[in-house]
Amino acid sequence: MDSSADNASTAKIKQPPVLFSKTQALLSRIGKRLNAPVLAYWNSPRGSICHGDVMAAYALLERLGQHETIYLFVKSDGGNGQASLRLMNLIRQHAGQVKLLAPLECSSAATMLALGADEIQMGPMAYLTAVDTSLTHELSPLDRENDRVSVSLDELNRVIGRWNTENSQANLNAYQALFQYVHPLVIGAVDRASSLSVMLCRELLSYHLTDESKIMEIAHTLNAKYPSHGYPIMRGEAKKIGLNVLPMDKQVNDDLLALNLLYGEMGQRATTDFDEFRSHSNEIINILEVEGQQIYFQNDKDWFYRNEERRWITMNDNSNWRVLRSVEGRLRKEVFHIA
Structure with missing residues (x-):
């Protein structure tokens, strides 16, 4: 019998801890400090804002009901900007005002989410970022591990601009050279996504701003004026952009x-x-x-390294959304089905 197969069948599968009672105690304390309900939204470094989050948020918001103010705690590196729009639209249907709490990173699509809040409270370590678009396309270039890489419009524009500057005397086409490395459809998709990013920013800002020129200025700044997608926009800079940013209460930040x-x-x-x-x-x-x-999403799957393709593939994928709730003093855990 294959010893590795035997190891796989007998090894105890490690499980991440679920700390529901502890997180509930903190969430309750924060809500009492703020005198309003709090919706916590947290992504790990390998998680991201996605459309599945909208279904999870809906279930939680229906539990909360209607309120004058809902606080949204966000810690995220970003994800899908369209999902951010859907999330904020959903939250605003349950609250007259939305106030966002950012103690740490609130990046990329999470910054978009923040744009839809009436007020952004930032802690000492908090930051927003630019929202210029990058995407991973089915025809994107491959990295050394044979995975598709993301391509950003800013990077493409800088390459083309540099090419045109340094080859101004030569009869050379920048795109002809670039197409050897980046498929034309990828370039078209990135350009289209950039237009979408500006539109999403405008839509989110319009929830609480009426001055169209100010909306356009903020959207343009976040999409085009920063040299890096990950450039940290701290509280002072966020105010200069025109966002309604306030310092967070120290006790709330600590909690x-x-x-x-x-x-x-x-x-x-x-x-x-x-x-x-x-x-x-x-x-x-x-x-x-x-x-x-x-409600949380848990990756739960086997990984197998395929030598001939030089990449890892997944098998026996039981990843899904799971819900924990307290029922008559007892903790109930169920699969949360999202189609």
């Missing part, structure tokens, strides 16, 4: 940082290695929570 540590513990990688070619991964990557209920 949110403590909540982030608990979510970080839940989101740690729980990898079970069977041998050098096979492993099992359990990892919580997205968490949404209100008082009384928590």
